[in-house]
Amino acid sequence: xKITGKVEIETIIDVLCDACSSSTRSENGGLQYASLQAHxxxxxxxxxxxxxxxxxxxCFFKTIAYLKQERRTENFFSDKAADAADDFxxxxxxxxxxxxxxx
Numbered sequence: 001x002k003i004t005g006k007v008e009i010e011t012i013i014d015v016l017c018d019a020c021s022s023s024t025r026s027e028n029g030g031l032q033y034a035s036l037q038a039h040x041x042x043x044x045x046x047x048x049x050x051x052x053x054x055x056x057x058x059c060f061f062k063t064i065a066y067l068k069q070e071r072r073t074e075n076f077f078s079d080k081a082a083d084a085a086d087d088f089x090x091x092x093x094x095x096x097x098x099x100x101x102x103x
Contacts, residue, residue: 017056019063024056034060064088 015024015033024033036053040046055063068088087093 015054017059018053019055019059022056024054032057036063 012031015031016022017024017033024031026032033054033056036051036055038046038049038051040049071088
């Protein structure tokens with residue numbers, strides 16, 4: 001026997017960028033954002049603290065550019081000067097369906 005009825009559920013209708021406060025909703029209606037997360041463990045200065053930020057595409061790539069610049073600055077005079085490759089942090093390319101790592 002089927003019993004039907006209306007059920008009210010909460011769902012995410014939008015995600016705002018924590019840096020610029022803009023919507024992360026794309027033209028096709030989906031949400032496109034990056035998450036930056038940290039969970040600091042025992043022995044760290046921030047033991048027990050958790051952080052989670054959502055960033056729009058523009059703010060994410062500005063953050064990546066900043067980190068790349070910091071790496072270049074930190075290693076400027078080092079023998080192991082960091083590679084300034086454009087793929088800093090990139091783990092897959094053309095992975096449209098999220099199945100790149102499954103092969």
